[in-house]
Amino acid sequence: MSSTVTASWEFKLHRKRRIKEALIVILTVITLSTLLIHRFPSSSNAEDEEKPAEFFSLTAASQAPQPQPLFPAEDENAQIGTSSRRKIQHYSDELVRQTQANNDAMRIEIRHKKRKLERARKIKELDGLNFYKLMLSRRSHLVESCHEYLDVEKKTSLQAANFYVIQEEKLIWCPVYKAASSTWMQNILYIAGHNQQMVSEIRSKYPQQPNEQGRVVAPEVKKSFLQRFEKKGNVNKLLIVRHPFHRLVSGFRDKLERCHGPNGCEDLNFDWYYKIYGHRIVKSYRKKALKKFPIEYFDEGNNFGSPVPLGDNARSEKLPIFWEFVQFLIDSPVEDYDEHWKPQHLLCSVCHFSFNYILHFENLQQEQKEFLKTIGKENISEFIQNPLNSGPTTEDLVSKYFSTLDKDDILKLYNIYKLDFIYFQYHFKN
Template sequence: MEIFKKCLHIKNFIKTYSLLFLVYLVCLVSFNSDLSVDPENIEKYRAELTEYVRNNIHTIRDQQNDRKLHIKKVCEDYVIDKSKKELKQISQSLDLTPNELAKLKTPNFPYIYHAKEQNFVWCGVPKAGSSTWTYNLLKLAGTETNNSTKIHKILRDYYPKPKNKSVFRGTFKFMVVRHPFERILSAYRDKLEDYSRDKEYRDGYYYEHFGKYIAKKYRDPTDEIEKKEPSWREFIAYVIDTPISKFDKHWIPIWTLCSPCNIKYNVIAKMESFAVDTQFILEEGGLDDELQVEWKHHTGTGQSGDLQREYYGQLSQAEMKKVYNKYKLDFELYGYDPQIYYDLAFDA
């Protein structure tokens, strides 16, 4: 009888251990780079996240190599070793000017930040983890603030704009990208949807420079709309009609900011796999002793299906395809699929 009890105890222990191990595996799988991670989960599973990245470092490197090879191929298709005549034809097919297309391979120093002591370069893309990495750079510089508006204003005080391409030699380089349709929705909600928010944090800058114009030009005078802010559909009409060179940095295509055909990035992180990719940056860049994975200013990030449906369900298939054309190079360069958003739109 005593032996039976011991065996039963061992059996129960094994079952309990197996269950705990299964839960642990589920936690690790939740950090798979193809899945999104909510901000609160970063805090809760930081130790597991670090272990996951270190245990899967070779797999993540392979994924990064695939991203970089894909970008190289797209660059070859559009700008690398192309004649002036070819570039003119390509720019016309994309509804771009040759000067706009040239941004694919021209360093855009206003968005480049060089941390000399840590020997890395970050290209900051607004609405793609920029608040998090601005906070990180200020932390490395020995100053911290939780004021999300102030941090962007003071960053250049510590990291002056580079003067030439020498900053790219021998440095660890990374950037963060995001699904174009998610990014422009986040930009609209953060900057244009709520005037009181704009007034409080930015003295009404976005309403004065964009919102007022958009509402005036695209609002049907017969519509009984009391709000002064532009609606989502009015913003989309503006995006479709406006040359990208006149876009604000928060919704201009990413490829215009970070010169993907000129700068050879070590890591192309994605907001959709932000936790894993950020931890990978810390590991590969030798920053894991100075920084940890955090997520600042995540308003509109990891948007729910209901939220996507609420906004993109207002647009027609034809409108969606026109918006896609504005961001076509972002979709192609960074491997994003527009179809899930097309499925939300209505047939005109």
């Protein structure tokens, strides 16, 4: 089905390209015809009548028109001057350039559509066997990459406190914050055997603390216990990852770009992330930001520096803008990062722990469905939430935030999250 759709779509693009090329040819012919008319003007009937009969009895050789150059030599009798020839040549070159640019754009669009259709086909055809192969491929890539960066990973260690272990279900999960972590804090309650009423009671007890919800069924364990339990047979070790820059923008928007607390922006004293990070970031980088951006950039009409509207009383000029946040990250040690923007490979010690299920947030709905089948929990699929339904950070949205950064800033960010890109097979487009 996908190949038929692709062929039909490519045929339409091919037809559009041929129509454009035909129009260009017609335009060129009209232009040349106009030039030839000016070069060889037709004689009037009166002039023909005045010519003697001998004039019309020339030999065939003399009657044959002599070939004339399209652009006559530069002399005082030439009807088309140098400037006209240059203009015509310019228009001709421009037509060639536009045609080439259109062809290149169409080829790029075709490749993009092919890749999109191929991804859709793979997602649709993700069954048990393909899921197993996909997990094996991701696991093998991670092992090879860790070996390649062994010198770097020697400086890190297993952070057991970040792991959630459900012993009865032989499940170990390390949450990557801003990669469906809050959703899966609830999901593991169902996996542990809790029903909807029990889950609702736990959520009511810890309404603003998803971590504590998960700890009800997966208490914190020591490093030695985690290492022993990992080596047992048939243990499912789960990791959910996300594109590093998408996750970064999501973390900033959720924790620092908008006001939190009971009184919104009227009283930021109850906003934990503002007190710990936001206030410090603005104090350190607002003067530099005012030199880079016009003062109007921070006005209410411009969302107080946010690339997108956030709603009434959702933001204040006291909160940092994305550019200031990025400068803070560049100047801070990675080890001191908050869990919502700390690199994923550090959060979950991926080179010190053998995860056998690495799911991608971007295709989580399908992949978590197959994961639940694998661990024998497909019966709870109706309770499992899909975070993508709540409006994920899209590539267009991320581009709006990154458009406020210089190229050097983006490259510095990439170097901070480079191993996330490499380990989890995400691509970096500058």
